[in-house]
Amino acid sequence: MDKKYSIALVVILFGAAGGLYYWRSADLNDYGTRRNYNASLHCTSCNKDFLAELDVADTPPVECPNCGKMTGWYRWECAKCNEQFTPPASGNPPRQPVAPSCPKCGSSATGRMGGEL
Numbered sequence: 001m002d003k004k005y006s007i008a009l010v011v012i013l014f015g016a017a018g019g020l021y022y023w024r025s026a027d028l029n030d031y032g033t034r035r036n037y038n039a040s041l042h043c044t045s046c047n048k049d050f051l052a053e054l055d056v057a058d059t060p061p062v063e064c065p066n067c068g069k070m071t072g073w074y075r076w077e078c079a080k081c082n083e084q085f086t087p088p089a090s091g092n093p094p095r096q097p098v099a100p101s102c103p104k105c106g107s108s109a110t111g112r113m114g115g116e117l
């Protein structure tokens, strides 16, 4: 390989690595400020829906703002029939299924609902 050419290549590689590092740290900073997200929840004690700002480390059940009980669970929406539902939690400690199927049409094209506070 020509010597001039290989020096140019090294400069390009270092430049690319520096750019990548900058991009990655900017990305990490972004994660740092965006740890909160809005979730649409349903309280199984008082049957009310509510929105809450959750930290990514938080997992339901969360405290219901209406009755104060720790029975706020994620709401899901079916992409096929638009049914909105709250999958029942099971186990100990109780957890909702990760990928519940729609109780109305049986589709597995379901997703957790977000919302605007």
Ligand SMILES: [Zn+2]
Pocket: 043, 044, 045, 046, 047, 048, 064, 065, 066, 067, 068, 069
């Ligand atoms: Zn409640």
Ligand SMILES: [Zn+2]
Pocket: 078, 079, 080, 081, 082, 083, 102, 103, 104, 105, 106, 107
């Ligand atoms: Zn459905």
